[in-house]
Amino acid sequence: MFLIQDKETLNSCKENVITDGQFILHYPDIFKIFECLQKFFPEQLISESAAVALECENSIPSIIVLLYLLEKGYSFLLLPKEVKTSQQLDSQQPIPRFCRYRLRAESLTEEGKAVSLEDPNSFLQILKNEEWIDCDRGKNYAGKKLYMRTSGSTGTPKIAVHSHANVLSNSLNCVERLSLKGDDRVAIPVPIYHMYGLGAAFLPSVAVGASIDIQKGANLLRYLQREKEFNPNIAFMTPIFCETLLKGRKSSRAYKLTVAAGDRIREDTFGKYESHFGCLVKLYGSTEMGVIAAANPEDSLEVRLQKVGLPMSGVQMRVEENQAETNDTIGELWCHHKYGFDGYVDADGMPKHENQDSQDRWFRTKDLGRIGLDGYIEVLGRCDRSVNRDGLLTIFSDVEKAIETIEGIESVVVESHGESQRGKGLIAYCVLAKGTNISEADIRASCFNILPKRAIPDYVLIVNSLPMLPNGKVDRQKLIAMTDKQEEMNLIRR
Numbered sequence: 387m388f389l390i391q392d393k394e395t396l397n398s399c400k401e402n403v404i405t406d407g408q409f410i411l412h413y414p415d416i417f418k419i420f421e422c423l424q425k426f427f428p429e430q431l432i433s434e435s436a437a438v439a440l441e442c443e444n445s446i447p448s449i450i451v452l453l454y455l456l457e458k459g460y461s462f463l464l465l466p467k468e469v470k471t472s473q474q475l476d477s478q479q480p481i482p483r484f485c486r487y488r489l490r491a492e493s494l495t496e497e498g499k500a501v502s503l504e505d506p507n508s509f510l511q512i513l514k515n516e517e518w519i520d521c522d523r524g525k526n527y528a529g530k531k532l533y534m535r536t537s538g539s540t541g542t543p544k545i546a547v548h549s550h551a552n553v554l555s556n557s558l559n560c561v562e563r564l565s566l567k568g569d570d571r572v573a574i575p576v577p578i579y580h581m582y583g584l585g586a587a588f589l590p591s592v593a594v595g596a597s598i599d600i601q602k603g604a605n606l607l608r609y610l611q612r613e614k615e616f617n618p619n620i621a622f623m624t625p626i627f628c629e630t631l632l633k634g635r636k637s638s639r640a641y642k643l644t645v646a647a648g649d650r651i652r653e654d655t656f657g658k659y660e661s662h663f664g665c666l667v668k669l670y671g672s673t674e675m676g677v678i679a680a681a682n683p684e685d686s687l688e689v690r691l692q693k694v695g696l697p698m699s700g701v702q703m704r705v706e707e708n709q710a711e712t713n714d715t716i717g718e719l720w721c722h723h724k725y726g727f728d729g730y731v732d733a734d735g736m737p738k739h740e741n742q743d744s745q746d747r748w749f750r751t752k753d754l755g756r757i758g759l760d761g762y763i764e765v766l767g768r769c770d771r772s773v774n775r776d777g778l779l780t781i782f783s784d785v786e787k788a789i790e791t792i793e794g795i796e797s798v799v800v801e802s803h804g805e806s807q808r809g810k811g812l813i814a815y816c817v818l819a820k821g822t823n824i825s826e827a828d829i830r831a832s833c834f835n836i837l838p839k840r841a842i843p844d845y846v847l848i849v850n851s852l853p854m855l856p857n858g859k860v861d862r863q864k865l866i867a868m869t870d871k872q873e874e875m876n877l878i879r880r
Contacts, residue, residue: 389557390413395594399413404449404598404600406446406602407612408500418504422505423450423451424458426510432486432512434459434460436486437533438455438461438463438488439465439482440464440491441467441489442465442491443577443602444574444601445602446600447491447493447509449600452578461530461532463482464535464584465579468490482733482734483518483519483733483735484734486518487514487515488514489511489512490513495508529550530549530550531548532549533546533547533731534546537859544730546673546730547727547728548727552725552726552727558590559700560677561590563680563695564667565683571597572587572597572620572621572622573612573613573620574591574600574621574622575627576623580673580856581672585677586622586669586677587622587645597616599616606635610635619641619642619643620641621641621645623644624648625649625651625652625858626858628659628666632662641663643667645668646667646668646669647668649859652787652790654790656690665690667680670694674726674749675726676727677698678721679694679696679703680695692764694764695763697761697763700725703719703722705717705719716766717754717755718753720748720749721751726747726749753769754769771801773812775809775812776839777809782812785843786800788837789814789829789836792833794824795817795818796817797817800813803866804844806844808840809840811845813844815868817852818848825848826846826847829846830842833846847868847869
């Protein structure tokens with residue numbers, strides 16, 4: 387198989403399973419289903435030269451098709467599974483014009499019965515893309531390609547292109563750094579159509595033949611039920627889900643390892659989580675670069691708390707100094723990844739040249755950080771999440787950490803909006819803990835005691851919850867839109 391490349395690993399994992407709670411799939415069964423798909427695809431006139439789009443969710447039918455496309459060397463784009471409502475039965479989001487077909491794998495038939503995995507006609511829909519154009523991709527990024535959309539958390543989503551070979555090498559990097567083994571039982575409650583869920587969690591787990599529980603639409607109750615039935619010893623989570631589990635689980639439980647990636651994880655959450663559930667490591671990466679760095683489970687708690695770890699094999703990092711900062715060890719992180727992406731394409735599959743983001747194969751991460759003398763990387767936040775105020779650099783994550791120490795604050799996100807007397811304006815969006823009764827004015831008044839003047843937010847806005855993207859990151863564009871709406875209604879107060 388694409389990932390399991392030696393017979394010893396394949397033989398050792400024969401009794402291991404991949405499950406979604408509905409289907410239980412043993413590794414040898416994968417090859418039987420591949421044989422069925424190998425007959426089905428030619429019948430549908432889908433050649434290996436055709437680029438396709440796969441609507442992918444955390445389900446066995448979806449991952450079977452995903453693994454088959456990798457195994458047979460198809461070029462394909464991963465998309466989230468489209469959710470249909472009774473009012474929108476015929477709606478579907480447009481796919482790029484270079485994708486000739488849209489593939490949609492279902493777990494249930496129209497009659498509500500479980501599909502047969504050995505009958506592709508029962509679980510796999512093939513939809514022609516009416517906007518398809520016959521572009522010559524051979525002149526662009528030739529070979530077996532995986533296309534992935536960036537999250538769009540800081541701008542318009544792009545389509546990044548990866549070779550299958552680099553996807554494999556990226557996955558094996560994770561196997562080595564995280565010490566994944568064939569006898570591990572891995573819970574994946576994060577979407578596998580994102581690079582974190584796919585390249586750091588799912589594919590590395592498949593590579594060692596581990597048992598895997600892929601969870602669709604995971605929430606606390608569903609996760610705890612699946613945890614009880616599957617009994618995982620490794621889990622891949624977002625920081626938000628780590629906090630949810632910490633608050634919602636009444637008893638401690640020892641995991642061999644929990645991996646967290648996405649937004650910043652609070653220091654108090656990190657310590658409490660580790661005391662209740664065992665070793666927690668951070669993982670750092672992007673859609674374009676795959677996994678850039680990760681902590682070693684053997685690193686000390688202090689190191690894992692402050693750093694994201696050493697660069698992965700084949701990765702070099704450098705810091706481009708920020709002239710506004712007196713400490714010249716802080717600056718923008720640039721990455722050279724041997725197994726990174728090939729570039730971006732547009733909707734027609736034609737290369738898009740983002741010169742400002744790439745120089746001589748060095749990729750601009752747009753993250754602010756520092757690299758220690760020992761090579762360990764510390765990520766301080768997005769570059770666009772820091773501004774000059776009173777002529778000095780103000781990093782939003784530092785402001786957030788300080789505000790989180792105020793009693794009654796459950797979580798906070800700081801963003802720049804408008805102008806102020808000190809420079810760029812700052813807004814703090816605060817979610818209050820249950821039973822807390824403090825005002826926006828109270829929070830801002832407390833900021834004067836814990837922050838330097840330049841870092842005190844100009845406005846504080848209490849919100850019921852933070853809008854989230856499917857990958858577990860805060861949807862900052864929605865927060866800004868929320869601010870604009872509030873300004874129009876004159877509800878923002880000093």
